Amino acid sequence: MEKKKTMVKDIDRTIYDIKDKVHPSYEVKEGLTPEIVEEISKTKNDPKWMHDFRLKSLEIYNNLKVPDWGPSLDGLNMNDIVTYIRPDTPMRGNWAQVPDDIKNTFERLGIPEAERKSLAGVGAQYDSEVVYHNVREEVRRQGVVYTDMESAIRDPQYGSMVRDHFMKLVPPTDHKFAALHGAVWSGGSFVYVPPHVKVEIPLQSYFRLNAPGAGQFEHTLIILGEGADLHFIEGCSAPKYNVANLHAGCVELYVAKNAHLRYSTIENWSKNMYNLNTKRALVEEGGNMEWVSGSFGSHVSYLYPMSILNGENSRMEFTGITFAGKGQNLDTGAKVVHAAPHTYSDISTKSISKDGGTCTYRSSVVILPQAYGCKSSVNCESLMLDDRSRSDTIPVMDIQNDDVDVGHEAKIGRISDDAIFYLMSRGMSEEDARAMIVTGFAEPIAKELPVEYAVEMNNLIKLEMEGAIG
Amino acid sequence: MDVALRNVNMLPVRTWNRLGINDTGLQEKFSDPAPYRGKALAGSLPEGVSLTKKPFPVSDAETGMGKDTADFVESHSNCGVSLCAAAGTKAEKPVVLNYEISEKNPTVIDCNEITAEEGSEITVVMGYRSEGDVPGFHGGLTKLYAGKGAVIHLMQIQLLGDGCTHFDNVGAFAEEGGKIDIVQAELGGKHAFSGVKTRLGGTKSQLNMNAIYLGDHQRSIDINYIAQHTGRKTSSNINVSGALLDEGQKTFRGTIDFVRGAKQAVGHENEYNLLFSPKVRNRTAPLILCQEEDVDGQHAASTGRIDAARLFYLMSRGLSEAEAKKLIIEAQFHPVIDRIPDMELKKEVSDFVKGRLSQLESMG
Numbered sequence: 133m134e135k136k137k138t139m140v141k142d143i144d145r146t147i148y149d150i151k152d153k154v155h156p157s158y159e160v161k162e163g164l165t166p167e168i169v170e171e172i173s174k175t176k177n178d179p180k181w182m183h184d185f186r187l188k189s190l191e192i193y194n195n196l197k198v199p200d201w202g203p204s205l206d207g208l209n210m211n212d213i214v215t216y217i218r219p220d221t222p223m224r225g226n227w228a229q230v231p232d233d234i235k236n237t238f239e240r241l242g243i244p245e246a247e248r249k250s251l252a253g254v255g256a257q258y259d260s261e262v263v264y265h266n267v268r269e270e271v272r273r274q275g276v277v278y279t280d281m282e283s284a285i286r287d288p289q290y291g292s293m294v295r296d297h298f299m300k301l302v303p304p305t306d307h308k309f310a311a312l313h314g315a316v317w318s319g320g321s322f323v324y325v326p327p328h329v330k331v332e333i334p335l336q337s338y339f340r341l342n343a344p345g346a347g348q349f350e351h352t353l354i355i356l357g358e359g360a361d362l363h364f365i366e367g368c369s370a371p372k373y374n375v376a377n378l379h380a381g382c383v384e385l386y387v388a389k390n391a392h393l394r395y396s397t398i399e400n401w402s403k404n405m406y407n408l409n410t411k412r413a414l415v416e417e418g419g420n421m422e423w424v425s426g427s428f429g430s431h432v433s434y435l436y437p438m439s440i441l442n443g444e445n446s447r448m449e450f451t452g453i454t455f456a457g458k459g460q461n462l463d464t465g466a467k468v469v470h471a472a473p474h475t476y477s478d479i480s481t482k483s484i485s486k487d488g489g490t491c492t493y494r495s496s497v498v499i500l501p502q503a504y505g506c507k508s509s510v511n512c513e514s515l516m517l518d519d520r521s522r523s524d525t526i527p528v529m530d531i532q533n534d535d536v537d538v539g540h541e542a543k544i545g546r547i548s549d550d551a552i553f554y555l556m557s558r559g560m561s562e563e564d565a566r567a568m569i570v571t572g573f574a575e576p577i578a579k580e581l582p583v584e585y586a587v588e589m590n591n592l593i594k595l596e597m598e599g600a601i602g
Numbered sequence: 603m604d605v606a607l608r609n610v611n612m613l614p615v616r617t618w619n620r621l622g623i624n625d626t627g628l629q630e631k632f633s634d635p636a637p638y639r640g641k642a643l644a645g646s647l648p649e650g651v652s653l654t655k656k657p658f659p660v661s662d663a664e665t666g667m668g669k670d671t672a673d674f675v676e677s678h679s680n681c682g683v684s685l686c687a688a689a690g691t692k693a694e695k696p697v698v699l700n701y702e703i704s705e706k707n708p709t710v711i712d713c714n715e716i717t718a719e720e721g722s723e724i725t726v727v728m729g730y731r732s733e734g735d736v737p738g739f740h741g742g743l744t745k746l747y748a749g750k751g752a753v754i755h756l757m758q759i760q761l762l763g764d765g766c767t768h769f770d771n772v773g774a775f776a777e778e779g780g781k782i783d784i785v786q787a788e789l790g791g792k793h794a795f796s797g798v799k800t801r802l803g804g805t806k807s808q809l810n811m812n813a814i815y816l817g818d819h820q821r822s823i824d825i826n827y828i829a830q831h832t833g834r835k836t837s838s839n840i841n842v843s844g845a846l847l848d849e850g851q852k853t854f855r856g857t858i859d860f861v862r863g864a865k866q867a868v869g870h871e872n873e874y875n876l877l878f879s880p881k882v883r884n885r886t887a888p889l890i891l892c893q894e895e896d897v898d899g900q901h902a903a904s905t906g907r908i909d910a911a912r913l914f915y916l917m918s919r920g921l922s923e924a925e926a927k928k929l930i931i932e933a934q935f936h937p938v939i940d941r942i943p944d945m946e947l948k949k950e951v952s953d954f955v956k957g958r959l960s961q962l963e964s965m966g
Binding site for chain 2: 200201494496498501504514516517518519521522523524525526527528529530531532533534535536537538539540541542543544545546
């Protein structure tokens, strides 16, 4: 008798796929030329240093090659991408003033409700610009700055801080799409938490790309003072179009001595999106960087948040889940460089591939000669739900001194018949047993997410089981 | 002659170029290969095994170090044998091949083929040695074919001196129920490269791969093992363990590749590295590639210093720190050395390891 397959439904994307009518107040032509970059710089009223930075980045972009090691980017043609598209509204500090169609989009995604219930501040970006930014008064009184990047660059108090940190951690020379970001970036959030300030409830930025054939290049810069504490949440989505969209954002996180930053992302781009995002954190002495990352959307993703453990006793933890379905090639993972003694890293990931989707776990752990007394642990598990899909595990460890303790474990496989049998022998139906196993597989990640995101994740992975043991 | 081989020990799937692990190059200047002076085959062939001129059964055999390296050996070889174990025979004793680098044989390039016909079993022991630290070059290509239900045991023991650069390139294929059992000991040489690719094509075919390495002084070791599962119910088991001392460097790439259709295949890989000096460098890329749902793939790696409790226990029994460390390294190598079927060779390998460890400065 032929084995019946476990059926796992595709992610229900209905609310993400609702398209707004595109009526920008301004957009540049498709493609990438010095004139277009000049035009973006002019329309954004960049200071001179930023104008020069953009043009230099474009030059670097033109001299760098497309990566030769990841998923194919053949479907991405920069000549077809609109790099800047401004919605027909200035940035607001009040939801009521945001135009109805844009507001309704964010309402459907639950952002204003989340702000009321459980967030200290919200930023909402629509295409290339931030349309709403607000932070609770009590948080503002603590000295916390949470604003859009453009305002931050021109801010008399924080402008120089932004200049000192902007693309210093991810220089445009890092790779081709970092250079692209440097040339055409727009939007994003700036956060500064003063020393010893603990932000009790999370801040959240939500990025929505509505226009077809457009790119979103937001820049997120977070600077924590000594002993500061913050949880930052990032969400992204877009409706599905038949043309390629591009997201090449950049996230730079500075975690000072004894500070703690948790950075959670739920990425749910539509399946025509090329998600080539770069995230990096610099962690100083005793600092603690936690990444929680859920990758569900996009056609192709290259996403590997990196932590540089620069100060003694600093640490990072990365917890990630990736779910690739039909037409998706999601190449995700993490990178860590141990650059100081007694640093600690822990990477734990899960991936699920189904219906012809490809998941690749890719990581690197580098321990430099001076980083003695370090510990690193990597654990990745992959679940294959059918034999049309693909799941690859590509970790690298480069250890350059002997005083280390490095462990790595990887597992790949299917839902075990023994586990199903055991649960059924305890009185469960087979459907319930399968559902429990898949939910249990994702559970260690789900529990790291804020409650409302865990619920979203469970909605995303609508698991519906049927089948019988062969 | 000068050799500059590229695309050596390539990862089957590339990763970030800046890590420098996607592949390596092999550049060396050495004496032109002259006909090998001496006899590689020690003693007589066991019953059932013969030298053969038959073409190797697999025309597209891929190897661990890659095509450039294989082509180089095929066009420059100055020694090597083609062996065939007749169907249904089980060789009682091993075939022993000794390749020695000396002043009269400074360049050894051996090209070997081992075919085990249906239901046969053969053991081949290859030893690579040199006269002290005489400068020399060794490059080897060995192809293995295990027919239906056949078993090939291959032991490659590399005990070269510090004047030699060495590579061993292996390509293996197993038919239904065939078994490939490989032991590699990379214990000497200045630069050592080794690659083994096994295609488990037949249902229930198996690979058992056990390797040890010792990277002392300024030695570099570069390894690439690939177990490609294409047949149903195939199994692979790869175990690598070794020690890095002084300024030793090692790169290990290990891939388990489950191709679509390899239902119920099982692939396990374990790596255990002991580090003894702040100047060592250990690089590892353990890949699992999977296009099949019904498989079980696992990889585990552990890298670090000797467990302090073990060291303390041995020292509390009266051993010095250096003696305790040597004992632990020897103990780590023993499960592999014990697989060598010849008592004399077993002792030679054990003494070689002891000899190298006794010269070490970084043993505390």
